[in-house]
Amino acid sequence: MTWSEMQPLLEQACWDTLYMVGWSTLIAVVGGLPLGVLLVLTDRGGLLQNTVVNKVIGQIVNIARSMPFIILMVALMSFTRWITGTTIGVEAAIVPLAIGAIPFFARLVETAVREVDHGLVEAVQAMGGNTWTVVRKVLIPESLPSLISSATTTIVVLIGYSAMAGTVGAGGLGDIAVRYGYQRFETGMMWITVGVLAVVISAIQFAGDLAARSLARRGRGSTVPKLRLLRTPAPAAVEPTKAS
Amino acid sequence: MITTTGLTKVYRSRGREVTALDGVDLHVREGEVYGVIGQSGAGKSSLIRCVNLLEKPTAGTVTVDGVDLTALAGRGQRAGRELREARSRIGMVFQHFNLLSSRTVQDNVELPLEILGKSGRERSRKALELLDLVGLADKAKSYPSQLSGGQKQRVGIARALAGDPKVLLSDEATSALDPETTRSILELLRDLNRQLGLTVLLITHEMDVVKTICDSAALMEHGRIVESGTVDELLATPGSELAAALFPVSGEASGDERTVVDVTFHGEAATQPVISQLSRTYNIDISILGAAMDTVAGRQVGRMRIELPGAFEENVVPIGFLREQGLQVEVAGHDGEAAPRLAESAPQLVKEGVK
Numbered sequence: 001m002t003w004s005e006m007q008p009l010l011e012q013a014c015w016d017t018l019y020m021v022g023w024s025t026l027i028a029v030v031g032g033l034p035l036g037v038l039l040v041l042t043d044r045g046g047l048l049q050n051t052v053v054n055k056v057i058g059q060i061v062n063i064a065r066s067m068p069f070i071i072l073m074v075a076l077m078s079f080t081r082w083i084t085g086t087t088i089g090v091e092a093a094i095v096p097l098a099i100g101a102i103p104f105f106a107r108l109v110e111t112a113v114r115e116v117d118h119g120l121v122e123a124v125q126a127m128g129g130n131t132w133t134v135v136r137k138v139l140i141p142e143s144l145p146s147l148i149s150s151a152t153t154t155i156v157v158l159i160g161y162s163a164m165a166g167t168v169g170a171g172g173l174g175d176i177a178v179r180y181g182y183q184r185f186e187t188g189m190m191w192i193t194v195g196v197l198a199v200v201i202s203a204i205q206f207a208g209d210l211a212a213r214s215l216a217r218r219g220r221g222s223t224v225p226k227l228r229l230l231r232t233p234a235p236a237a238v239e240p241t242k243a244s
Numbered sequence: 245m246i247t248t249t250g251l252t253k254v255y256r257s258r259g260r261e262v263t264a265l266d267g268v269d270l271h272v273r274e275g276e277v278y279g280v281i282g283q284s285g286a287g288k289s290s291l292i293r294c295v296n297l298l299e300k301p302t303a304g305t306v307t308v309d310g311v312d313l314t315a316l317a318g319r320g321q322r323a324g325r326e327l328r329e330a331r332s333r334i335g336m337v338f339q340h341f342n343l344l345s346s347r348t349v350q351d352n353v354e355l356p357l358e359i360l361g362k363s364g365r366e367r368s369r370k371a372l373e374l375l376d377l378v379g380l381a382d383k384a385k386s387y388p389s390q391l392s393g394g395q396k397q398r399v400g401i402a403r404a405l406a407g408d409p410k411v412l413l414s415d416e417a418t419s420a421l422d423p424e425t426t427r428s429i430l431e432l433l434r435d436l437n438r439q440l441g442l443t444v445l446l447i448t449h450e451m452d453v454v455k456t457i458c459d460s461a462a463l464m465e466h467g468r469i470v471e472s473g474t475v476d477e478l479l480a481t482p483g484s485e486l487a488a489a490l491f492p493v494s495g496e497a498s499g500d501e502r503t504v505v506d507v508t509f510h511g512e513a514a515t516q517p518v519i520s521q522l523s524r525t526y527n528i529d530i531s532i533l534g535a536a537m538d539t540v541a542g543r544q545v546g547r548m549r550i551e552l553p554g555a556f557e558e559n560v561v562p563i564g565f566l567r568e569q570g571l572q573v574e575v576a577g578h579d580g581e582a583a584p585r586l587a588e589s590a591p592q593l594v595k596e597g598v599k
Contacts, residue, residue, distance in 0.1 A: 047322070123342035126296055127356040127407065128332030131322065137355060141346040218346065218387055 001186050009176060009189075010196065016090055016171040017200075021158045023094045028101035028154055033147075035061070035102065036109025037135055047121070047131045061103040069161045072100050073168060093170035097161055105154045112146035113139050145216035152208025156201055173197050245411060245443040246272040246295060251304035253290045253467075264290035266467035267304070272460070274410075277437050277444040279454040281486070282464030288447035291464070292415050295445065296334045297327060308334060309410055332360055335404030335442075339416035341396040343388040349399050350375065350384040356406040374402040378432060394425035401432060405440075412436070414446035418453060426450075430457045451489050455540050461486055475540055479508060482574045490540060493549045495533025497576070502551050503559045504533065504576040507566060509546040518569050519550065526562045528552060 035057060041047050042054040067075070073096040077087050080095040120138050129137065140147070163174020173193050181190020253265040264287045272278040282288050293299040295306055297313050305314045308330070316327040323331070343352050353371040362370070375381050378398040388396055397417060404412055414433065418426040434457045436442050448454065454461045454475075462472035463486045471478065471486050478487045487508075497504045509518075523530050535548040552559045556575060566573045 117340075117342070119338055119340055119342040120344060122298055123336070123338060124355070124359070125298055125323070126331055126334070126336040126413075127359050127403075128328040128330075129359045130328060133359055137358070138344065142344060144346065215346075218389075 001180070001189055006189055006192065009180070010173075010192065013171055013173045013176045013193070014196065014200075016175075017159065017162055017173045020090055020093050020097060020162050020165060020170060020172060021155060024097035024101055024158055025151065025155050027094070027098035028105045028158070029151060031098070031102040032105030032154075033109055033140075035106035037113055037139060039106065039110040040113045040139070041131065041135075047134060061106055064100070064103040065107070067100075069096070069100050070164050070167065072096055073164065088169040090165075090170045090172075092168055093162065093165035093172075097158055097165065100161060101154055101158055104157060105150060108150035108153060109147060112143040112150055115146060116142045145212040148208055148212040148215065152205060152212070155204050155208070159197065159201060159204075173200070245274040245309060246270065246278075246445055247305075247307045248291075248295070249305050251291070251294055251306065252302045253287075253294055253299060254302045263467050265294065265301070265304075268464075268467070268469055270462065270469065270472070272443060272445050274443055275437070275441050276459040277434070277446065277457050279458035279461045280445070280447045280464055280469075281449065281451065281454055281461060282447075283449060286464040287467040288449075288464055289415065290467075292413050292445065292447050295413055296331050296336060297323065332356065332407045333409050333411075335401075335407065335409035335412040337397065337400045337404050337412065337414050337417045339419050341388070341393075341400045341420075343396055343399055343403075345388055347387075348384065349380065349386050349388065349391070352388065352399055353403045353406055356403060360407060370406060371402070374405055375399075377405070377436075378402045392425075393421050394429060397421065397425075397429050398432065401429075401436070405436070405442075410441075410443060412442050412444045414444060414448075416448055417446065419448065419450065423452075426453070427456070433457060454486075455490055455538070461490075463489075476510070476543075479510060479540065479545060480572055482572070491536060491538060491545060491547050493534040493536055493547045495549045495551075497533075497551060498531070501555055502553060503556050503563075505550050505552060505559075505563060505566070506574040506576070507548045507550060508572040508574075509548070510543060510572075516569060518566065518571060519548070521569075522562055522565055525565065528562060 038048075039054065039057055039061070042050040042057070044051070044054075046054075064072070073093075076096045076099060080092050081087050083095050084091045086092050116139055120142060121134050124134050124138050160174070162170070162172045163178065165172060166175025166178055173196055177190050177193035177197075180186040181193060248268055248270045251265050251268040251270070252263070255262045255264060266287075268287075268291060270278075270280075270291070280288050280291060290299055294301045295308065295313075297306065297317050300317055301314060305312055307313065311330055313327065313330055316324065316330060318324050318327075343349075344355070347355070350368065350371045353374055354367040357367040357370060372381065372384060375384055378401055380395060380398050380402070383391060383395065383399075388399065391399065400417070401412075412433075417433070418429050421429060430453060433444055433446075437444050437457075444457075446453065446458075458475060460472070460474045461478060463470045471481075471484055473481070475490070478484050479491065481487060491508075493506060495504075507518075519530060519532075522528070531551045533549040533551055535546070537544070537546045539545070552562060563573055563575060
């Protein structure tokens, strides 16, 4: 296979992957975030403690996560047809991808939100805030760096899943590697695809880490513009933090 | 201002019951600084959390500024609108500050105002005003991680004041701070108490905190209030554990046939040369085993442990002389003897633990 033959294939595959992963990530975040928060709130000692709801959601999440993606995709076929009107193609792949990623992301959200210091929740309650205020003003903003890391991990996992989406004719980078590289012995094509995937995943991981870190380090000096330090040299010596 | 009656909190976990509060009656008057002191596990934290219903008491009532909060709590676990409104009028500061790391100092102070639904302009005006009050006007745009412990607690205090509360609850507010910072935070609380007429209920395990700023104090042990009263009352109470802890004097008798007497001076008596008068009048040798002079709740107080030769029976007259001088006298090993006589002069004091 020559480069001129490969190039349009690769280009199309890149767009397909981005399209599938982009949409399914969006849906996974929209679905998984409330689910994860709900898992924390309904847990024992949570603000909305409800053992039944907690156990039911927890079990659903566990079952969904224990299913191999390819099985999930097949199992969801009729549901996919009901949503998108078809079971093949990129749109059809988004449905199982999103549904597979929701419980995955929800568990990560749960872990991230659980890390938030209970004292902060108590402080907002003492101010007269209700549960919704606690979620909006404390749980989400305080766990935002972890949530961004979780979303990054979810994207990477989704790119991996999307390789299997080729089985429903959805295309994408993984699919090309399997179909051309593995099944047709086009080793060159395979390695190029793997290379592109490596670059894409590294870039996403890098961007995610950067965003998470800059949020987590808010106010710890590194993000303060140098100019300001120059103009006011005296207070630049930040007192060492004692308690944290 | 704050009244609790029969406040009881029982924690149940896995079939076991732990009684954190066992019928606590507390009465905090308007405009005073009231300290509850006790060791960890005594139930102080549960007490202060029950006052704004962060913990729901198992039994008993809490009234703050005339509002029965326990009646507002309802049955469910979640706080209803009325209770949340009542809470917004009670400020609270915490041991570990509990500032949101994702917000600037100013935004942290604005948070309670956001919850109260105040407009953006009003919020920032109020927040800056409060930061100015606690001496952090220049840190408005900093993040909590850039502040020292004392500065963080000042932000915590500014935040607690945002809703114009009449009552401030302080949960070990100075326990995570060094002695110097502790002093400056206590001074701030004292100033706020005087300037704004703020009623402060604080819990602490540091006797120094009570000594520095409290008008009244209570000692908690095993979920009960063992002693309580104004600091003056406590100091005037024979056998008061709090008074002894507030103002410790030590010293052992040098042998048998000696009478050890603790003398507490406050008010006028502190200025009289009582000991030398005693020595001259009765021609006895007095040895001083220990003595201390200190300022408690803004007043000079002295305490001295002296030793008189001979058994108690031989010293009844000199001890009577000391009492006549308006001093508070406790004879070691003869509390039962001393207490009834003093009861007339000493103000009424609650001593539930003894009953």
